[in-house]
Amino acid sequence: MKKLINDPVDVxxxxxxxxxxxxxxxxxxxxxxxxFRGDAPVRGKVGLVSGGGSGHEPxxxxxxxxxxxxxxxxxxxxxxxxxxxxxxxxxxxxxxAGVLHIVKNYTGDVMNFEMAAELxxxxxxxxxPVVTNDDVAVQDSxxxxxxxxxxxxVLLEKLAGAAAEEGRHLAAVAEVARRVNETGRSMGMALxxxxxxxxxxxxxxxxxxxxxxxxxxxxxxxxxxxxxxxAREVAEMLVEPILADLDFTGSDGVLAFVNGMGGTPLLExxxxxxxxxxxxxxxxxxxxxxxxxxYITSLEMAGCSVTLLRLDxxxxxxxxxxxxxxxxxxGV
Amino acid sequence: MKKLINDPVDVxxxxxxxxxxxxxxxxxxxxxxxxFRGDAPVRGKVGLVSGGGSGHEPxxxxxxxxxxxxxxxxxxxxxxxxxxxxxxxxxxxxxxAGVLHIVKNYTGDVMNFEMAAELxxxxxxxxxPVVTNDDVAVQDSxxxxxxxxxxxxVLLEKLAGAAAEEGRHLAAVAEVARRVNETGRSMGMALxxxxxxxxxxxxxxxxxxxxxxxxxxxxxxxxxxxxxxxAREVAEMLVEPILADLDFTGSDGVLAFVNGMGGTPLLExxxxxxxxxxxxxxxxxxxxxxxxxxYITSLEMAGCSVTLLRLDxxxxxxxxxxxxxxxxxxGV
Numbered sequence: 001m002k003k004l005i006n007d008p009v010d011v012x013x014x015x016x017x018x019x020x021x022x023x024x025x026x027x028x029x030x031x032x033x034x035x036f037r038g039d040a041p042v043r044g045k046v047g048l049v050s051g052g053g054s055g056h057e058p059x060x061x062x063x064x065x066x067x068x069x070x071x072x073x074x075x076x077x078x079x080x081x082x083x084x085x086x087x088x089x090x091x092x093x094x095x096x097a098g099v100l101h102i103v104k105n106y107t108g109d110v111m112n113f114e115m116a117a118e119l120x121x122x123x124x125x126x127x128x129p130v131v132t133n134d135d136v137a138v139q140d141s142x143x144x145x146x147x148x149x150x151x152x153x154v155l156l157e158k159l160a161g162a163a164a165e166e167g168r169h170l171a172a173v174a175e176v177a178r179r180v181n182e183t184g185r186s187m188g189m190a191l192x193x194x195x196x197x198x199x200x201x202x203x204x205x206x207x208x209x210x211x212x213x214x215x216x217x218x219x220x221x222x223x224x225x226x227x228x229x230x231a232r233e234v235a236e237m238l239v240e241p242i243l244a245d246l247d248f249t250g251s252d253g254v255l256a257f258v259n260g261m262g263g264t265p266l267l268e269x270x271x272x273x274x275x276x277x278x279x280x281x282x283x284x285x286x287x288x289x290x291x292x293x294x295y296i297t298s299l300e301m302a303g304c305s306v307t308l309l310r311l312d313x314x315x316x317x318x319x320x321x322x323x324x325x326x327x328x329x330x331g332v
Numbered sequence: 333m334k335k336l337i338n339d340p341v342d343v344x345x346x347x348x349x350x351x352x353x354x355x356x357x358x359x360x361x362x363x364x365x366x367x368f369r370g371d372a373p374v375r376g377k378v379g380l381v382s383g384g385g386s387g388h389e390p391x392x393x394x395x396x397x398x399x400x401x402x403x404x405x406x407x408x409x410x411x412x413x414x415x416x417x418x419x420x421x422x423x424x425x426x427x428x429a430g431v432l433h434i435v436k437n438y439t440g441d442v443m444n445f446e447m448a449a450e451l452x453x454x455x456x457x458x459x460x461p462v463v464t465n466d467d468v469a470v471q472d473s474x475x476x477x478x479x480x481x482x483x484x485x486v487l488l489e490k491l492a493g494a495a496a497e498e499g500r501h502l503a504a505v506a507e508v509a510r511r512v513n514e515t516g517r518s519m520g521m522a523l524x525x526x527x528x529x530x531x532x533x534x535x536x537x538x539x540x541x542x543x544x545x546x547x548x549x550x551x552x553x554x555x556x557x558x559x560x561x562x563a564r565e566v567a568e569m570l571v572e573p574i575l576a577d578l579d580f581t582g583s584d585g586v587l588a589f590v591n592g593m594g595g596t597p598l599l600e601x602x603x604x605x606x607x608x609x610x611x612x613x614x615x616x617x618x619x620x621x622x623x624x625x626x627y628i629t630s631l632e633m634a635g636c637s638v639t640l641l642r643l644d645x646x647x648x649x650x651x652x653x654x655x656x657x658x659x660x661x662x663g664v
Contacts, residue, residue, distance in 0.1 A: 267409075300595055
């Protein structure tokens with residue numbers, strides 16, 4: 001294992017120290033491992049809190065800032081943050097309008113966010129949770145009952161963040177968040193495994209001539225292993241299950257998101273986007289917006305995922321609204 | 333070699349097709365392999381043209397847009413574009429105020445851009461070239477006489493782009509560009525090699541327990557190979573030669589840029605940024621701005637580079653000016 005780290009046990013805290021140094025516009029609570037908006041809590045605005053295991057950067061800490069999250073809790077690599085962290089984040093961003101918890105559907109995250117919500121309620125903070133479960137690959141998985149939450153989480157954090165920034169009430173922000181999860185679907189694949197620093201060994205073995213279709217963002221098994229295939233076939237293996245799961249024709253078009261798993265260069269992601277766009281065109285799905293790049297990653301895993309989200313007038317407007325975070329920024 | 337590609341010979345053109353699909357605000361000339369600003373040529377504005385071998389994305393095509401480049405020419409992977417491409421880009425962005433060529437110091441690029449400038453002059457377009465050579469690692473290299481052009485190129489494209497956007501004359505934009513190159517220095521390192529698709533084999537061999545200090549962005553040899561080391565020692569091996577080459581104390585602070593080579597996750601890049609920031613603080617160098625992420629890459633190579641740039645009031649203002657490109661965006 002060669003990595004740009006010091007002691008494996010310090011990876012997360014040292015990366016957060018670097019984030020704090022690089023982003024003075026954020027406030028990083030190093031002992032609690034929480035990334036806050038610099039001006040949190042914003043009075044009268046619904047607060048958005050997310051979090052999860054580290055190793056998926058820029059998600060979630062890189063999505064903190066005006067127009068997106070108010071705080072993100074960082075767990076150890078691929079390990080849920082603890083309820084106390086989530087509680088501190090929730091209380092810290094409550095500007096009097098309540099707090100939305102954005103939770104990816106993994107057993108540990110769901111359980112800990114539930115506990116944090118109860119603790120916050122006891123302190124008088126209203127919390128509404130929304131759980132993402134957009135991964136069509138598998139029904140249950142290594143760390144999940146039901147579908148896993150993956151790429152839609154990124155889009156949801158942007159869209160619900162924009163709704164909160166407009167001054168909407170907690171129920172309205174939560175409605176946007178649930179709609180995004182309900183109308184978004186994802187599927188991923190891996191060319192290689194990744195290595196969790198504290199483990200020191202690849203999470204799984206993948207022969208040089210095979211790829212894993214439907215892989216999870218922690219290297220959880222997918223649907224099947226197939227021989228390494230050209231990008232256009234890989235694109236079909238990702239897009240077809242998504243289109244089979246939900247009708248993406250009609251509507252005001254889709255947001256097409258080709259995500260890098262961490263180790264795959266942008267050159268290949270754009271090439272994949274071209275293949276995905278071709279399939280969508282042939283399938284009568286109109287693309288209204290796109291996003292290409294590594295946004296929800298699995299350390300240095302090579303591979304990609306595809307996420308489609310049905311858009312409507314309101315979601316389009318919320319997508320285009322200004323956002324200012326380390327990982328996603330426009331308009332400001 | 334496992335990659336998200338189809339036929340290796342089609343990688344660049346298929347990636348450009350994907351870019352065209354993902355970025356309708358750009359105009360991609362697929363036969364000529366040029367990425368243009370959608371509104372090029374901009375009347376009365378100095379045009380900025382860069383380009384080089386592919387495989388360094390988002391540089392250069394991802395830096396095309398208002399506030400940065402007007403056009404970028406894509407060569408084959410790690411291979412210079414040809415003079416005819418550069419000529420078409422130059423003529424295509426000339427809004428009557430002349431064109432700046434931003435050229436990384438590699439023999440093929442320098443020669444071809446020189447030829448293109450002569451051809452453009454024959455067509456009545458005034459061209460001023462600026463060559464970047466900020467890499468302190470080695471004096472001459474596999475593809476270079478003199479120092480190589482690396483990370484400063486990204487910063488220069490932003491800063492000169494902002495100067496052009498303000499309506500300055502060609503000589504004034506070129507002066508900004510030269511100043512950036514003169515006051516910026518870089519050094520890179522690799523944990524792993526990368527594989528050029530058409531070669532199918534890693535560019536170089538690097539044992540599991542060694543790293544290459546001073547590596548070039550095409551995998552050219554660096555200063556030395558050393559045993560794999562903790563991030564804080566790697567940071568010293570990169571920052572010390574930079575500080576030994578140019579005085580970065582005083583001035584209005586520096587822009588500190590920790591760049592990912594392509595295969596290294598953001599978690600590690602932020603950790604490295606923390607180490608770099610510590611060294612700079614101890615060395616009396618004040619950081620005024622920072623940039624962390626994969627901006628000038630070498631396919632899927634794991635590793636990073638550090639670039640420091642001396643800032644002054646004017647460069648600070650130009651850095652903060654709005655920019656709207658796929659790879660770098662703020663303010664619009």
